[in-house]
Each structure stands twice: as C-alpha cells, then as structure tokens.
Amino acid sequence: MTQEDLRSLFRTVGDGSGLSHTNTYYEEELALAFRNRGMPLEGLRYDITPTGMHYLLIHFDIPDADADSWKLDIGGLVGNPLSLSMSDIRERPKVTMPVTMECAGNGRARLNPRPVSQPWLLEAIGTAEWTGTPLRGILEDAGIDSSAVELVFTGRDEGVQGGEVQLYQRSLTIEDSMRDEVMLVYEMNGAPLEPQHGYPLRLIVPGWYGMTSVKWLENIEAVAEHFTGYQMDQTYRYKTSPDDPGVPVSTMRVRALMLPPGVPEFMTRTRLLDSGDVTLSGKAWAGRLDVTQVEVSTDDGMSWHKAELGKQVGRFAWRNWSYDWNAKPGTHFLSVRATDEEGNVQPTAQPWTMQGMGNNLVQRVEVIVR
Amino acid sequence: MTQEDLRSLFRTVGDGSGLSHTNTYYEEELALAFRNRGMPLEGLRYDITPTGMHYLLIHFDIPDADADSWKLDIGGLVGNPLSLSMSDIRERPKVTMPVTMECAGNGRARLNPRPVSQPWLLEAIGTAEWTGTPLRGILEDAGIDSSAVELVFTGRDEGVQGGEVQLYQRSLTIEDSMRDEVMLVYEMNGAPLEPQHGYPLRLIVPGWYGMTSVKWLENIEAVAEHFTGYQMDQTYRYKTSPDDPGVPVSTMRVRALMLPPGVPEFMTRTRLLDSGDVTLSGKAWAGRLDVTQVEVSTDDGMSWHKAELGKQVGRFAWRNWSYDWNAKPGTHFLSVRATDEEGNVQPTAQPWTMQGMGNNLVQRVEVIVR
Numbered sequence: 001m002t003q004e005d006l007r008s009l010f011r012t013v014g015d016g017s018g019l020s021h022t023n024t025y026y027e028e029e030l031a032l033a034f035r036n037r038g039m040p041l042e043g044l045r046y047d048i049t050p051t052g053m054h055y056l057l058i059h060f061d062i063p064d065a066d067a068d069s070w071k072l073d074i075g076g077l078v079g080n081p082l083s084l085s086m087s088d089i090r091e092r093p094k095v096t097m098p099v100t101m102e103c104a105g106n107g108r109a110r111l112n113p114r115p116v117s118q119p120w121l122l123e124a125i126g127t128a129e130w131t132g133t134p135l136r137g138i139l140e141d142a143g144i145d146s147s148a149v150e151l152v153f154t155g156r157d158e159g160v161q162g163g164e165v166q167l168y169q170r171s172l173t174i175e176d177s178m179r180d181e182v183m184l185v186y187e188m189n190g191a192p193l194e195p196q197h198g199y200p201l202r203l204i205v206p207g208w209y210g211m212t213s214v215k216w217l218e219n220i221e222a223v224a225e226h227f228t229g230y231q232m233d234q235t236y237r238y239k240t241s242p243d244d245p246g247v248p249v250s251t252m253r254v255r256a257l258m259l260p261p262g263v264p265e266f267m268t269r270t271r272l273l274d275s276g277d278v279t280l281s282g283k284a285w286a287g288r289l290d291v292t293q294v295e296v297s298t299d300d301g302m303s304w305h306k307a308e309l310g311k312q313v314g315r316f317a318w319r320n321w322s323y324d325w326n327a328k329p330g331t332h333f334l335s336v337r338a339t340d341e342e343g344n345v346q347p348t349a350q351p352w353t354m355q356g357m358g359n360n361l362v363q364r365v366e367v368i369v370r
Numbered sequence: 371m372t373q374e375d376l377r378s379l380f381r382t383v384g385d386g387s388g389l390s391h392t393n394t395y396y397e398e399e400l401a402l403a404f405r406n407r408g409m410p411l412e413g414l415r416y417d418i419t420p421t422g423m424h425y426l427l428i429h430f431d432i433p434d435a436d437a438d439s440w441k442l443d444i445g446g447l448v449g450n451p452l453s454l455s456m457s458d459i460r461e462r463p464k465v466t467m468p469v470t471m472e473c474a475g476n477g478r479a480r481l482n483p484r485p486v487s488q489p490w491l492l493e494a495i496g497t498a499e500w501t502g503t504p505l506r507g508i509l510e511d512a513g514i515d516s517s518a519v520e521l522v523f524t525g526r527d528e529g530v531q532g533g534e535v536q537l538y539q540r541s542l543t544i545e546d547s548m549r550d551e552v553m554l555v556y557e558m559n560g561a562p563l564e565p566q567h568g569y570p571l572r573l574i575v576p577g578w579y580g581m582t583s584v585k586w587l588e589n590i591e592a593v594a595e596h597f598t599g600y601q602m603d604q605t606y607r608y609k610t611s612p613d614d615p616g617v618p619v620s621t622m623r624v625r626a627l628m629l630p631p632g633v634p635e636f637m638t639r640t641r642l643l644d645s646g647d648v649t650l651s652g653k654a655w656a657g658r659l660d661v662t663q664v665e666v667s668t669d670d671g672m673s674w675h676k677a678e679l680g681k682q683v684g685r686f687a688w689r690n691w692s693y694d695w696n697a698k699p700g701t702h703f704l705s706v707r708a709t710d711e712e713g714n715v716q717p718t719a720q721p722w723t724m725q726g727m728g729n730n731l732v733q734r735v736e737v738i739v740r
C-alpha cells in the first residue's frame with residue numbers, strides 16, 4: 001500500500017490542513033480532548049502537579065511496554081554504539097529536577113478561525129519532578145562523531161498523521177542535546193512513570209514545549225543533516241498560511257495563569273465570589289528565560305497592576321505570583337500577563353498562526369461578585 | 371442575593387435545560403472535556419487502570435484539603451454522633467477492592483440531539499484498587515436510628531448548578547449504605563488518593579455509576595425523608611422530556627468496550643491494521659450483575675459472534691473478553707455488545723434520554739485493513 005493509497009483511505013483533518021469557522025469537527029475534537037488531558041486550573045495551587053493532574057498529549061496510542069525487556073539504542077554517527085537496558089540507565093548518575101511543561105498547541109481552540117487539531121484551551125500545562133540521568137553522559141560514552149549535526153529521538157508510539165505511517169520522532173541539535181538539564185527519565189513525582197507519561201523511559205528537554213520530550217524512547221540516532229520527519233517539518237511550525245514553510249516551534253513563550261477565584265458554575269465555569277479582600281494567585285513561566293514581571297487586570301484589560309512575584313519552583317519550573325484585590329459586587333473580567341527577561345510580554349490580541357502554535361494570549365476569567 | 375438573582379446572573383446551560391442539534395456550546399463543552407478526563411481506550415489493556423488514566427468527573431473545583439485537619443462528621447438521626455479524623459479512619463479494619471467505575475453521562479455526546487452537559491463519548495470509565503474501611507462498621511458505631519431512611523453524603527466541592535449554590539451532595543438508602551462492599555477510601559492503587567480523586571477521603575459504592583461515590587467527603591447525615599437535593603432530584607434522572615420527573619439513575623448498565631486494534635490516525639482516530647489473524651479484546655461490566663455473554667460484530671452489526679469470556683478482575687470489577695478475527699483488506703466497522711445475567715443486552719439504537727444518562731449504545735470502531 002503506497003502513501004498515496006493511505007492518504008486516500010484516511011480522512012485527514014488537522015495540523016494545518018483545515019480551519020474551522022464553525023464546529024465541523026466537533027466529534028473528532030472531542031475525542032482528542034478526552035484522550036488527552038488538561039490540568040484543571042485549580043491545579044495552579046500546587047508547586048508540583050499531582051501526577052494524574054499533569055497535562056497529557058499522546059500523538060498516537062499509549063504503547064504496551066515492559067521495563068524488563070526495554071532497550072534504548074544509541075547509534076548512527078557514533079564511535080561506540082550502545083544498547084542500554086533500564087538497569088543500565090538506572091545505574092547511571094541520578095538527578096531529580098522540577099520542570100514545567102506546556103503543549104505547543106495550548107490555546108489553539110481560543111483562536112478564530114480555529115486551526116483544527118487537538119483543541120486546547122488553557123490547560124495543557126503541568127510541573128513534575130522528573131528523575132533520571134543526564135543525556136550528556138550517555139552521549140559522551142557513545143562518542144558522537146564530529147560530522148553529526150542532530151540527534152533523532154524515536155518513541156514506540158505509532159500511527160498515521162498527514163497520510164504518513166510513522167513512529168513519533170523529533171530531532172534536536174547536538175548543542176541542545178548536550179545541555180546540562182536534558183535528561184532521560186524513568187520516574188515522575190517519585191514513582192515509576194505511568195504508561196501515559198512514557199513508561200519506562202522518556203526524554204525531558206526543560207524549557208521547550210512538550211513535543212520535544214519524546215515518550216517511550218527506544219532509539220537515538222546521530223545524523224549528518226537536519227532531520228525532515230513529519231513532526232519536524234510538517235507540524236510544530238509557526239506558519240502564516242498553508243504554503244508558508246514557517247519557523248520551527250522551540251522553547252515555551254512567556255505565560256502566566258491565574259487560579260480562578262471563588263467557586264464555579266458547573267457548565268460555563270463562570271466564577272461566583274463573595275465581595276471583599278481576596279488574594280489572586282497563580283504561576284508564570286517563560287521557557288529557559290526568567291519571568292521578570294507579572295501584571296493583573298481586574299477591569300478586562302483596561303488597566304494593569306504589578307503582582308508580587310513569589311517562589312520559583314526551579315530553574316526550569318514555574319514561579320508563583322499573587323495580587324491582592326478588593327472585590328466589589330458586579331461582574332468582572334480578570335486577566336494576568338507576564339513579561340520575560342528579554343522584554344517579551346503576553347499579547348492581548350491573538351497571535352494567530354496556521355497550526356495554532358504558541359498561543360500565549362492572556363487568560364480571561366469571568367467572575368460574578370456578590 | 372436570592373436564588374432568583376443568581377439564576378439571572380449566570381448563564382445556565384446543561385443538565386436538561388438545553389439540547390443541541392448543532393454545536394452551539396462548543397467552548398463550554400470543550401472546557402469541561404479538558405477539566406474532566408476520559409480513559410484512553412488502550413487503557414482497556416490493563417486490569418487495573420493506572421491512576422492517572424482513570425476517568426474523572428469533578429462537578430465543581432478540586433478543593434484544597436489537608437489530611438491532618440480533615441474531619442468526617444456523622445450525625446442526624448444517630449444515637450452516637452461521630453467526628454472522625456483520618457487517623458481514626460485509618461485505624462479501622464482495612465480492605466482493598468478492585469472496583470469498576472463509570473460516569474452516568476458516559477456516551478452523552480453520541481446522542482442525537484445531544485443533551486448539553488459534560489460531553490462524554492466512550493471513555494468515562496476505569497478500574498482502580500481502592501483501600502479503605504467498610505462504611506457499615508462506622509454506621510453501626512454511630513447507631514443509625516430506626517426512623518432514618520437515607521444517608522446524605524456531603525463533599526467539600528462547592529459551586530453553582532441550575533442556579534443553586536451548593537456543596538456536592540448525594541443520598542443513599544440505609545439498606546444500600548449498609549451493604550458489605552460500600553467503603554470509605556483513602557488510597558487508590560496503593561498510594562494516598564490524589565487531590566482530583568477525592569483526597570483525603572471519599573465514598574466508593576461498587577456497582578453504581580460514579581456520581582454516588584462522593585469525593586472529599588466531610589459529612590454523613592441520617593435523615594427521615596428522601597433527600598431532594600439538586601444532584602438527586604434535578605439531575606441524574608432518566609427523563610424523556612423537561613417536564614418528566616424521570617426515574618433516578620443508580621447501578622451501571624451492561625457494557626463492553628474494545629481496545630481498538632492496530633494504530634490510529636492522529637485526528638480521526640480511525641485505525642490502520644495489517645491483514646491476518648488478530649485477537650480483539652477488551653473489558654465488560656454490568657453494575658452489580660454478572661456479564662454472561664459478549665458478542666463481537668466485524669460487519670457493522672450485520673452478524674454477531676460469541677467472544678470468549680476471560681478473567682473477572684473482581685466481584686465489582688470488569689471482566690476480560692477476547693475474539694479471534696481474520697482481518698481482510700478493506701474498511702471494517704467493529705462492534706462489541708455484552709449481556710448481563712438478567713438478559714439485558716446493550717442496544718444498537720440509541721437509548722435517548724433528556725439528560726443523556728446511561729447511554730450504553732454499542733461502540734463502533736472504524737478499521738482500515740491493509
């Protein structure tokens with residue numbers, strides 16, 4: 001069966017092949033919303049997200065996997081190809097690090113027109129304590145050849161996307177791969193990875209959107225040219241039109257989120273709050289950069305007020321912020337925006353792109369104060 | 371602020387107040403889909419669902435809770451009111467039991483017209499090993515008065531539904547509450563409950579749809595009359611029209627689900643499978659009843675063939691089934707249906723009700739065999 005045959009057999013929607021002004025793809029989008037998982041925003045209360053509350057995006061299926069027989073092969077342009085068992089990896093130097101991770105498509109369904117793919121609103125985030133071993137040590141043992149420019153990371157999950165049958169694969173430059181903070185991990189929040197988080201082994205690339213942190217990692221190959229696989233050159237691009245090759249999505253853009261105050265209405269999630277003094281709070285992050293300012297608006301973006309910056313959970317994990325508000329009866333729209341050390345500020349107008357990547361448009365929380 | 375004021379302030383949709391022939395409530399439904407969580411269907415591979423893959427339905431917010439200061443109060447029509455700390459509860463007789471749980475609204479978004487509420491497709495299921503103490507022992511210590519007819523269970527999660535500010539509350543008859551299998555639990559799959567699953571304490575009522583297993587349980591009150599709270603008399607009803615009072619939803623209806631074979635297309639979730647022999651498999655359950663038969667159709671419901679019944683995971687947990695299929699090239703629609711010991715069979719036409727409760731319509735899996 002040729003690729004053309006496959007393309008004709010599968011209805012393919014999503015990933016830049018379609019935009020929706022109405023809700024044509026309602027059922028497909030719902031199915032993705034129920035497979036994948038957002039962090040309920042009250043999860044912003046926790047510095048470390050409980051495992052079952054962390055966001056999840058699984059491209060294909062969660063594969064069947066057994067740690068006892070799992071092998072990680074490192075090959076291609078290396079002097080000393082390796083085939084490591086999970087015991088081999090667990091015996092290596094062990095590090096634990098809190099890392100904030102966000103899906104590159106977070107905010108996609110807030111765009112208009114809406115790119116058709118996994119329809120995230122705001123919840124594709126989480127911070128976990130990951131335990132594993134630095135990738136660099138393994139790469140040094142394998143002896144990456146000087147002719148290599150990238151590493152290709154291959155996971156076990158397999159499926160069809162854009163009419164191509166594929167294993168999930170992403171690449172990273174040698175330079176980015178050798179950074180201190182890049183890890184191969186086998187534990188999350190002090191317990192073995194659950195299947196949906198990449199059991200028994202995954203990559204973690206702190207500061208980057210989640211697509212780079214390949215789950216169910218089985219193979220690392222050093223290659224001499226830029227890898228042009230589907231998940232590199234067809235998707236995860238900032239594109240302005242279907243024909244625009246775009247630029248690759250990489251580190252996380254600056255963003256703050258607010259723990260919605262008060263209590264929710266079941267269906268609309270509008271908040272009900274008693275009048276008086278209330279402390280608004282949440283988290284902010286900016287990829288590899290520091291968050292230098294967080295501002296809150298309680299009048300739907302008419303005016304902005306500096307929030308107090310609190311504890312940063314880790315070098316690559318989110319930072320707390322808080323703001324004291326005297327809530328007066330009526331309907332209010334609350335927003336929060338962050339600024340990073342390079343002066344990037346979250347936009348108040350949608351940063352529209354063809355695939356709906358990196359939409360860090362400010363959050364807007366409707367609150368009815370009584 | 372009166373209830374009428376509240377009703378006028380909140381847009382209220384859902385729970386029988388609206389039906390959708392189009393996708394008017396797209397954004398509200400998506401927001402619920404991302405707060406709440408389905409079990410990806412490959413989770414049917416596991417007898418015990420990993421904690422982070424188990425379905426979740428949270429009516430309001432996940433409350434902030436601290437086990438050290440948590441109290442469970444048992445009062446109302448009892449001879450000996452109790453106020454138990456978590457230590458008190460952990461010192462009581464300890465039991466662990468696998469229990470299959472499903473949301474009463476599972477399948478709602480497969481109905482046409484679609485009742486507007488949490489838009490589940492098929493994934494609102496899971497089986498966990500719950501550890502706690504039998505409720506009956508505590509009730510015996512409290513001495514339920516003979517004038518009591520129901521117990522009202524109150525959780526800490528608070529919000530607005532149908533224009534009423536409320537704590538989440540459900541009741542159960544004394545008889546149902548005294549059954550051996552009803553538990554107060556503090557562990558799930560061998561670890562303390564995560565916040566989203568009811569930390570530090572929840573009720574588990576095996577065999578019933580999940581709405582009865584109240585999370586973040588703070589209060590049990592014995593009452594002399596049927597409790598008419600919102601979650602009893604306004605929702606969780608099998609109703610045929612807005613004016614029909616309907617009948618209460620209780621135990622889970624018979625259902626089987628199939629682990630979709632092959633690999634998925636990213637967006638449509640259509641499956642790609644190599645031709646040849648393949649074993650189809652999955653799980654089946656029927657509330658408190660036994661599953662007596664599972665049948666598979668590989669021709670879109672034209673003919674049905676008996677599957678082999680496998681291990682039952684527990685008295686109140688799902689049962690394995692499997693069916694060997696010789697897959698020939700082409701497009702196929704696979705279905706599975708279960709029958710319980712009382713002769714109830716899953717329907718192949720939608721069992722439509724106003725609130726979309728208990729929709730056990732058979733699953734339909736599109737597979738392209740190459």
